Amino acid sequence: MNPIKFNYEYDREIKAGFIGCGAHAFRNVYPTFDYAPVDLVAVCDLNAERAEIYRKRFGAENIYTDYKEMIKQEKLDAVFVVLNFDKEGRPMYPRIVPDLLEAGLPVWMEKPAAYTADEVERMLEVEERSGQFVLVANKRYFYPTFEKAKQIIGLEGFGEPVSINGRYPLTLSPYQEDIATRTGLHWFQDICHPMSGIHYLMGEVKEMCFIEHQPSGNVQALLQFKSGGIGNLQLASTQAPTSPLERFEVIGSNQNVVIDNGMRLIYYKGSKGSGEYGKAPVYIGDDPADGPVLWEPEFSLGQVYNKNLFLQGMVQSVNYFANAVLEGKKIERSTLRDSLHLTKIFDAFKQRSGKWITIG
Ligand SMILES: NC(=O)c1ccc[n+]([C@@H]2O[C@H](COP(=O)([O-])OP(=O)(O)OC[C@H]3O[C@@H](n4cnc5c(N)ncnc54)[C@H](O)[C@@H]3O)[C@@H](O)[C@H]2O)c1
Incomplete structure:
Protein backbone atom coordinates (compact mmCIF):
# COMPACT_ATOMS: atom_id res chain seq x y z
CA MET A 1 0.00 0.00 0.00
CA TYR A 141 -16.13 1.24 -2.48
CA PHE A 142 -13.15 2.82 -0.67
CA TYR A 143 -13.65 2.10 3.05
CA PRO A 144 -10.50 0.29 4.24
CA THR A 145 -12.72 -2.30 5.98
CA PHE A 146 -14.67 -3.06 2.78
CA GLU A 147 -11.46 -3.17 0.72
CA LYS A 148 -9.84 -5.61 3.13
CA ALA A 149 -13.03 -7.69 3.45
CA LYS A 150 -13.05 -7.97 -0.34
CA GLN A 151 -9.42 -9.08 -0.24
CA ILE A 152 -10.35 -11.77 2.33
CA ILE A 153 -13.33 -12.90 0.23
CA GLY A 154 -10.91 -13.44 -2.66
CA LEU A 155 -8.69 -15.80 -0.60
CA GLU A 156 -8.79 -19.47 -1.51
CA GLY A 157 -9.51 -20.48 2.10
CA PHE A 158 -12.62 -18.30 2.24
CA GLY A 159 -14.35 -20.17 -0.57
CA GLU A 160 -17.20 -18.68 -2.60
CA PRO A 161 -19.04 -15.75 -1.01
CA VAL A 162 -22.37 -17.53 -0.72
CA SER A 163 -24.39 -15.21 1.50
CA ILE A 164 -24.45 -11.68 2.92
CA ASN A 165 -26.42 -10.08 5.69
CA GLY A 166 -26.50 -6.28 6.05
CA ARG A 167 -28.12 -3.95 8.55
CA TYR A 168 -28.53 -0.20 8.07
CA PRO A 169 -31.11 2.18 9.60
CA LEU A 170 -33.47 3.76 7.06
CA THR A 171 -37.21 4.42 7.26
CA LEU A 172 -39.17 3.47 4.15
CA SER A 173 -42.55 5.16 3.89
CA PRO A 174 -45.66 3.10 3.00
CA TYR A 175 -47.24 3.23 -0.46
CA GLN A 176 -50.16 5.72 -0.37
CA GLU A 177 -53.06 4.39 -2.49
CA ASP A 178 -54.83 7.79 -2.61
CA ILE A 179 -51.91 9.56 -4.28
CA ALA A 180 -50.49 6.43 -5.93
CA THR A 181 -46.97 7.05 -4.67
CA ARG A 182 -44.73 6.97 -1.65
CA THR A 183 -43.92 10.26 0.02
CA GLY A 184 -40.98 10.97 2.29
CA LEU A 185 -38.42 9.66 -0.15
CA HIS A 186 -35.58 11.13 1.89
CA TRP A 187 -34.36 7.56 2.44
CA PHE A 188 -33.37 7.30 -1.21
CA GLN A 189 -30.41 9.61 -0.60
CA ASP A 190 -28.93 6.93 1.60
CA ILE A 191 -30.01 3.56 0.20
CA CYS A 192 -26.87 3.65 -1.93
CA HIS A 193 -24.76 3.51 1.27
CA PRO A 194 -25.58 -0.08 2.28
CA MET A 195 -26.26 -1.22 -1.30
CA SER A 196 -22.92 0.04 -2.65
CA GLY A 197 -21.14 -1.89 0.12
CA ILE A 198 -23.12 -5.03 -0.72
CA HIS A 199 -22.50 -4.53 -4.45
CA TYR A 200 -18.77 -4.13 -3.87
CA LEU A 201 -18.53 -7.33 -1.82
CA MET A 202 -21.00 -9.59 -3.68
CA GLY A 203 -21.27 -8.26 -7.24
CA GLU A 204 -24.43 -7.35 -9.12
CA VAL A 205 -27.90 -8.13 -7.84
CA LYS A 206 -30.10 -10.25 -10.10
CA GLU A 207 -33.42 -10.10 -8.25
CA MET A 208 -34.91 -8.52 -5.15
CA CYS A 209 -37.98 -9.15 -3.04
CA PHE A 210 -39.25 -7.21 -0.03
CA ILE A 211 -41.23 -7.57 3.16
CA GLU A 212 -42.00 -4.55 5.27
CA HIS A 213 -43.41 -3.62 8.64
CA GLN A 214 -45.58 -0.49 8.71
CA PRO A 215 -45.94 2.04 10.17
CA SER A 216 -42.48 1.47 11.68
CA GLY A 217 -40.88 1.58 8.22
CA ASN A 218 -38.65 -1.45 8.85
CA VAL A 219 -37.94 -3.34 5.63
CA GLN A 220 -36.16 -6.56 4.77
CA ALA A 221 -34.89 -6.89 1.21
CA LEU A 222 -34.02 -10.37 -0.01
CA LEU A 223 -31.25 -10.46 -2.58
CA GLN A 224 -30.30 -12.96 -5.25
CA PHE A 225 -26.94 -12.13 -6.86
CA LYS A 226 -25.88 -12.84 -10.44
CA SER A 227 -23.03 -14.94 -8.98
CA GLY A 228 -25.59 -17.30 -7.43
CA GLY A 229 -24.97 -15.87 -3.94
CA ILE A 230 -27.88 -14.84 -1.73
CA GLY A 231 -28.40 -12.18 0.91
CA ASN A 232 -30.58 -9.78 2.77
CA LEU A 233 -30.52 -6.14 3.78
CA GLN A 234 -32.34 -5.19 6.95
CA LEU A 235 -33.36 -1.53 6.99
CA ALA A 236 -33.72 -1.27 10.74
CA SER A 237 -35.45 2.07 11.01
CA THR A 238 -36.27 1.75 14.70
CA GLN A 239 -32.88 0.63 15.98
CA ALA A 240 -31.53 2.68 18.89
CA PRO A 241 -29.64 5.77 17.74
CA THR A 242 -26.93 4.78 20.19
CA SER A 243 -26.18 1.47 18.41
CA PRO A 244 -23.46 1.30 15.78
CA LEU A 245 -25.11 2.37 12.53
CA GLU A 246 -24.31 -0.63 10.39
CA ARG A 247 -23.08 -4.21 10.25
CA PHE A 248 -22.34 -6.49 7.29
CA GLU A 249 -21.39 -10.18 7.33
CA VAL A 250 -20.34 -12.27 4.34
CA ILE A 251 -20.45 -16.04 4.70
CA GLY A 252 -18.08 -17.94 2.44
CA SER A 253 -18.19 -21.65 1.78
CA ASN A 254 -15.60 -22.14 4.56
CA GLN A 255 -15.19 -18.91 6.52
CA ASN A 256 -16.88 -15.59 7.25
CA VAL A 257 -16.02 -11.94 7.56
CA VAL A 258 -17.79 -9.16 9.48
CA ILE A 259 -17.60 -5.38 9.09
CA ASP A 260 -19.01 -3.80 12.21
CA ASN A 261 -19.54 -0.08 12.76
CA GLY A 262 -17.71 0.72 9.51
CA MET A 263 -14.26 0.28 11.02
CA ARG A 264 -14.06 -3.07 12.83
CA LEU A 265 -13.11 -6.06 10.66
CA ILE A 266 -13.44 -9.60 12.00
CA TYR A 267 -12.29 -12.58 9.97
CA TYR A 268 -13.55 -15.90 11.32
CA LYS A 269 -11.28 -18.77 10.33
CA GLY A 270 -9.28 -21.60 11.87
CA SER A 271 -10.34 -24.46 14.13
CA LYS A 272 -11.79 -24.68 17.62
CA GLY A 273 -10.20 -26.75 20.40
CA SER A 274 -10.21 -30.46 19.61
CA GLY A 275 -12.57 -33.00 21.08
CA GLU A 276 -15.94 -34.38 20.11
CA TYR A 277 -19.15 -32.44 20.92
CA GLY A 278 -19.59 -32.15 24.69
CA LYS A 279 -16.07 -33.37 25.44
CA ALA A 280 -13.83 -30.52 24.19
CA PRO A 281 -12.48 -28.84 27.34
CA VAL A 282 -11.20 -25.68 25.63
CA TYR A 283 -12.84 -23.54 22.94
CA ILE A 284 -9.55 -21.97 21.82
CA GLY A 285 -7.92 -23.91 18.98
CA ASP A 286 -5.04 -26.36 19.59
CA ASP A 287 -3.06 -23.86 17.53
CA PRO A 288 -4.23 -20.62 19.17
CA ALA A 289 -2.65 -18.53 16.42
CA ASP A 290 -4.88 -20.19 13.80
CA GLY A 291 -8.14 -18.51 14.75
CA PRO A 292 -10.24 -15.39 14.21
CA VAL A 293 -8.57 -12.12 13.29
CA LEU A 294 -9.90 -8.83 14.62
CA TRP A 295 -8.81 -5.43 13.33
CA GLU A 296 -9.80 -2.03 14.65
CA PRO A 297 -7.90 1.24 14.66
CA GLU A 298 -6.32 2.76 17.71
CA PHE A 299 -7.45 6.30 18.37
CA SER A 300 -4.52 7.48 20.46
CA LEU A 301 -1.87 8.37 17.92
CA GLY A 302 -1.83 11.40 15.61
CA GLN A 303 -2.00 9.14 12.56
CA VAL A 304 -4.04 9.75 9.42
CA TYR A 305 -5.63 6.26 9.28
CA ASN A 306 -7.79 7.00 12.33
CA LYS A 307 -9.36 10.17 10.84
CA ASN A 308 -12.85 9.75 9.40
CA LEU A 309 -11.59 11.14 6.07
CA PHE A 310 -9.56 7.92 5.81
CA LEU A 311 -11.84 5.51 7.73
CA GLN A 312 -14.64 6.41 5.30
CA GLY A 313 -12.41 6.23 2.24
CA MET A 314 -12.92 9.86 1.22
CA VAL A 315 -9.22 10.61 0.75
CA GLN A 316 -8.78 7.27 -1.01
CA SER A 317 -11.54 8.00 -3.54
CA VAL A 318 -10.17 11.47 -4.30
CA ASN A 319 -6.64 10.08 -4.71
CA TYR A 320 -7.88 7.30 -6.96
CA PHE A 321 -9.66 9.86 -9.13
CA ALA A 322 -6.82 12.42 -9.20
CA ASN A 323 -4.20 9.76 -10.04
CA ALA A 324 -6.37 8.45 -12.89
CA VAL A 325 -6.60 12.00 -14.29
CA LEU A 326 -2.82 12.49 -13.95
CA GLU A 327 -2.09 9.15 -15.64
CA GLY A 328 -4.71 9.65 -18.36
CA LYS A 329 -6.44 6.40 -17.33
CA LYS A 330 -10.10 5.64 -16.75
CA ILE A 331 -11.39 4.47 -13.38
CA GLU A 332 -12.75 1.01 -12.69
CA ARG A 333 -14.21 1.43 -9.23
CA SER A 334 -17.16 3.57 -8.08
CA THR A 335 -18.05 4.25 -11.69
CA LEU A 336 -21.17 5.76 -13.22
CA ARG A 337 -22.06 2.24 -14.41
CA ASP A 338 -21.93 1.06 -10.78
CA SER A 339 -24.31 3.92 -9.98
CA LEU A 340 -26.64 2.80 -12.77
CA HIS A 341 -26.90 -0.56 -11.01
CA LEU A 342 -27.47 1.15 -7.63
CA THR A 343 -30.17 3.39 -9.15
CA LYS A 344 -31.95 0.34 -10.60
CA ILE A 345 -31.89 -1.12 -7.08
CA PHE A 346 -33.34 2.15 -5.79
CA ASP A 347 -36.09 1.84 -8.44
CA ALA A 348 -36.84 -1.66 -7.07
CA PHE A 349 -37.11 -0.21 -3.54
CA LYS A 350 -39.59 2.37 -4.92
CA GLN A 351 -41.76 -0.38 -6.45
CA ARG A 352 -41.22 -2.87 -3.66
CA SER A 353 -43.77 -5.62 -3.18
CA GLY A 354 -43.77 -9.22 -2.08
CA LYS A 355 -42.91 -10.28 -5.66
CA TRP A 356 -39.41 -10.76 -7.03
CA ILE A 357 -38.21 -7.77 -9.06
CA THR A 358 -35.54 -8.34 -11.71
CA ILE A 359 -32.70 -5.81 -11.73
CA GLY A 360 -31.91 -5.33 -15.40
N1 LIG B 1 -21.17 10.51 1.40
C1 LIG B 1 -21.74 10.99 2.47
O1 LIG B 1 -21.57 10.48 3.57
C2 LIG B 1 -22.62 12.20 2.35
C3 LIG B 1 -23.06 12.86 3.51
C4 LIG B 1 -23.86 14.01 3.34
C5 LIG B 1 -24.18 14.46 2.07
N2 LIG B 1 -23.74 13.76 0.98
C6 LIG B 1 -24.07 14.22 -0.38
O2 LIG B 1 -23.43 15.47 -0.61
C7 LIG B 1 -24.22 16.30 -1.43
C8 LIG B 1 -24.41 17.67 -0.80
O3 LIG B 1 -25.10 17.58 0.41
P1 LIG B 1 -25.07 18.81 1.45
O4 LIG B 1 -25.91 18.37 2.60
O5 LIG B 1 -23.68 19.24 1.70
O6 LIG B 1 -25.84 19.93 0.61
P2 LIG B 1 -25.77 21.53 0.80
O7 LIG B 1 -27.14 22.03 0.50
O8 LIG B 1 -25.17 21.89 2.13
O9 LIG B 1 -24.75 22.00 -0.34
C9 LIG B 1 -25.04 22.03 -1.70
C10 LIG B 1 -24.47 23.31 -2.28
O10 LIG B 1 -24.57 23.23 -3.71
C11 LIG B 1 -24.87 24.54 -4.18
N3 LIG B 1 -25.44 24.47 -5.53
C12 LIG B 1 -26.62 23.92 -5.91
N4 LIG B 1 -26.80 24.05 -7.25
C13 LIG B 1 -25.71 24.70 -7.73
C14 LIG B 1 -25.30 25.12 -9.01
N5 LIG B 1 -26.05 24.92 -10.09
N6 LIG B 1 -24.12 25.76 -9.12
C15 LIG B 1 -23.35 25.99 -8.05
N7 LIG B 1 -23.68 25.60 -6.80
C16 LIG B 1 -24.84 24.97 -6.63
C17 LIG B 1 -25.84 25.09 -3.15
O11 LIG B 1 -25.92 26.49 -3.21
C18 LIG B 1 -25.21 24.57 -1.85
O12 LIG B 1 -24.29 25.49 -1.29
C19 LIG B 1 -25.51 15.50 -1.72
O13 LIG B 1 -25.36 14.83 -2.96
C20 LIG B 1 -25.56 14.48 -0.58
O14 LIG B 1 -26.24 13.29 -0.94
C21 LIG B 1 -22.95 12.66 1.09
Missing part, protein backbone atom coordinates in the same frame (compact mmCIF):
# COMPACT_ATOMS: atom_id res chain seq x y z
CA ASN A 2 1.38 3.41 -0.95
CA PRO A 3 2.02 5.72 1.99
CA ILE A 4 0.05 8.95 1.97
CA LYS A 5 1.63 12.20 0.82
CA PHE A 6 0.74 15.66 2.01
CA ASN A 7 -0.58 17.96 -0.69
CA TYR A 8 2.63 20.03 -0.83
CA GLU A 9 4.77 16.90 -1.32
CA TYR A 10 3.34 16.10 -4.77
CA ASP A 11 5.39 17.02 -7.86
CA ARG A 12 2.34 16.94 -10.13
CA GLU A 13 -1.22 17.92 -9.29
CA ILE A 14 -4.50 18.21 -11.17
CA LYS A 15 -5.95 21.69 -11.56
CA ALA A 16 -9.46 21.36 -10.19
CA GLY A 17 -12.63 23.39 -10.04
CA PHE A 18 -15.28 22.68 -7.40
CA ILE A 19 -19.03 23.18 -7.84
CA GLY A 20 -20.90 23.35 -4.53
CA CYS A 21 -19.89 25.05 -1.30
CA GLY A 22 -22.16 23.15 1.05
CA ALA A 23 -21.96 21.37 4.39
CA HIS A 24 -20.85 17.87 3.33
CA ALA A 25 -18.23 19.32 1.00
CA PHE A 26 -16.87 21.46 3.87
CA ARG A 27 -16.68 18.54 6.29
CA ASN A 28 -15.61 15.70 4.01
CA VAL A 29 -14.47 16.68 0.51
CA TYR A 30 -12.43 19.92 0.43
CA PRO A 31 -10.33 18.69 3.42
CA THR A 32 -9.27 15.57 1.46
CA PHE A 33 -7.18 17.82 -0.79
CA ASP A 34 -4.63 18.10 2.08
CA TYR A 35 -3.70 14.50 1.20
CA ALA A 36 -4.22 14.39 -2.58
CA PRO A 37 -2.53 15.74 -5.74
CA VAL A 38 -5.18 18.40 -6.20
CA ASP A 39 -4.58 22.10 -6.83
CA LEU A 40 -7.90 23.80 -6.14
CA VAL A 41 -8.08 26.60 -8.68
CA ALA A 42 -11.68 27.82 -8.49
CA VAL A 43 -14.86 27.28 -6.50
CA CYS A 44 -18.42 27.86 -7.64
CA ASP A 45 -21.67 28.20 -5.71
CA LEU A 46 -24.96 29.96 -6.45
CA ASN A 47 -24.23 31.89 -3.27
CA ALA A 48 -21.22 34.15 -3.99
CA GLU A 49 -20.66 35.02 -0.33
CA ARG A 50 -20.36 31.32 0.50
CA ALA A 51 -18.07 30.73 -2.46
CA GLU A 52 -15.77 33.50 -1.22
CA ILE A 53 -15.59 31.92 2.26
CA TYR A 54 -14.63 28.56 0.71
CA ARG A 55 -12.12 30.19 -1.66
CA LYS A 56 -10.28 31.75 1.29
CA ARG A 57 -10.64 28.75 3.57
CA PHE A 58 -9.43 26.15 1.04
CA GLY A 59 -6.97 28.28 -0.92
CA ALA A 60 -8.58 28.63 -4.37
CA GLU A 61 -7.83 31.58 -6.64
CA ASN A 62 -11.21 32.49 -8.10
CA ILE A 63 -14.92 32.22 -7.39
CA TYR A 64 -17.89 31.81 -9.72
CA THR A 65 -21.66 31.61 -9.36
CA ASP A 66 -22.10 30.05 -12.82
CA TYR A 67 -20.27 26.77 -13.45
CA LYS A 68 -20.40 27.33 -17.24
CA GLU A 69 -18.42 30.52 -16.76
CA MET A 70 -15.93 28.70 -14.51
CA ILE A 71 -15.15 25.97 -17.04
CA LYS A 72 -14.89 28.57 -19.81
CA GLN A 73 -12.53 30.89 -17.94
CA GLU A 74 -10.31 28.41 -16.11
CA LYS A 75 -7.87 25.85 -17.49
CA LEU A 76 -9.05 22.84 -15.51
CA ASP A 77 -8.09 19.16 -15.57
CA ALA A 78 -11.15 17.99 -13.61
CA VAL A 79 -14.18 19.12 -11.62
CA PHE A 80 -15.57 18.09 -8.22
CA VAL A 81 -19.35 18.40 -7.94
CA VAL A 82 -21.21 18.29 -4.61
CA LEU A 83 -24.77 19.58 -5.05
CA ASN A 84 -28.05 19.40 -3.18
CA PHE A 85 -31.53 18.44 -4.38
CA ASP A 86 -34.28 20.25 -6.31
CA LYS A 87 -37.70 21.13 -4.86
CA GLU A 88 -38.98 17.60 -5.54
CA GLY A 89 -35.97 16.18 -3.73
CA ARG A 90 -34.22 14.98 -6.90
CA PRO A 91 -30.42 15.15 -7.26
CA MET A 92 -29.20 17.90 -9.60
CA TYR A 93 -26.16 16.05 -10.96
CA PRO A 94 -27.88 14.95 -14.22
CA ARG A 95 -28.43 18.62 -15.15
CA ILE A 96 -24.79 19.69 -14.75
CA VAL A 97 -22.48 16.70 -15.19
CA PRO A 98 -23.16 16.25 -18.97
CA ASP A 99 -21.98 19.85 -19.62
CA LEU A 100 -18.71 19.13 -17.80
CA LEU A 101 -18.10 15.91 -19.73
CA GLU A 102 -18.91 17.62 -23.04
CA ALA A 103 -16.31 20.25 -22.12
CA GLY A 104 -13.72 17.43 -21.85
CA LEU A 105 -13.55 17.34 -18.05
CA PRO A 106 -13.53 14.22 -15.85
CA VAL A 107 -15.88 14.50 -12.87
CA TRP A 108 -15.77 13.41 -9.24
CA MET A 109 -19.29 13.75 -7.86
CA GLU A 110 -21.25 12.89 -4.76
CA LYS A 111 -24.05 10.37 -4.53
CA PRO A 112 -26.85 9.68 -5.30
CA ALA A 113 -26.15 10.16 -9.00
CA ALA A 114 -29.81 10.57 -9.96
CA TYR A 115 -33.40 9.83 -9.09
CA THR A 116 -34.04 7.40 -11.97
CA ALA A 117 -31.98 4.87 -13.89
CA ASP A 118 -32.94 6.69 -17.14
CA GLU A 119 -31.15 9.80 -15.94
CA VAL A 120 -28.00 7.78 -15.21
CA GLU A 121 -28.22 6.15 -18.62
CA ARG A 122 -28.29 9.59 -20.25
CA MET A 123 -25.17 10.61 -18.29
CA LEU A 124 -23.50 7.35 -19.35
CA GLU A 125 -24.20 8.13 -23.02
CA VAL A 126 -22.43 11.48 -22.66
CA GLU A 127 -19.60 9.88 -20.67
CA GLU A 128 -19.00 7.36 -23.46
CA ARG A 129 -19.33 9.93 -26.25
CA SER A 130 -16.97 12.40 -24.58
CA GLY A 131 -14.31 9.81 -23.68
CA GLN A 132 -14.24 11.25 -20.16
CA PHE A 133 -15.15 9.53 -16.88
CA VAL A 134 -17.21 10.09 -13.76
CA LEU A 135 -16.47 8.79 -10.27
CA VAL A 136 -19.60 8.71 -8.11
CA ALA A 137 -18.37 8.83 -4.55
CA ASN A 138 -20.24 5.96 -2.96
CA LYS A 139 -17.69 5.76 -0.23
CA ARG A 140 -18.00 2.08 0.73
